[in-house]
Amino acid sequence: MNVQNHINLEYALIKYFSNRASLEEELFVRDWVSQNSDNASYYQKIKRLWVQRIVL
16 A cells, blocks of 8 residues: 555545545445455554544
């Protein structure tokens, strides 16, 4: 993954977790997560960090 794609992914994940993602962004995240287990693991890691940020 190149830097630009990584930035776009991070931006889409932040919007997704904050419930501000467009339908296109939501579909992008869901599709990306379903592509392979590494993506799913990364998604879960970022989700845990997002939830911890809210709790703390």
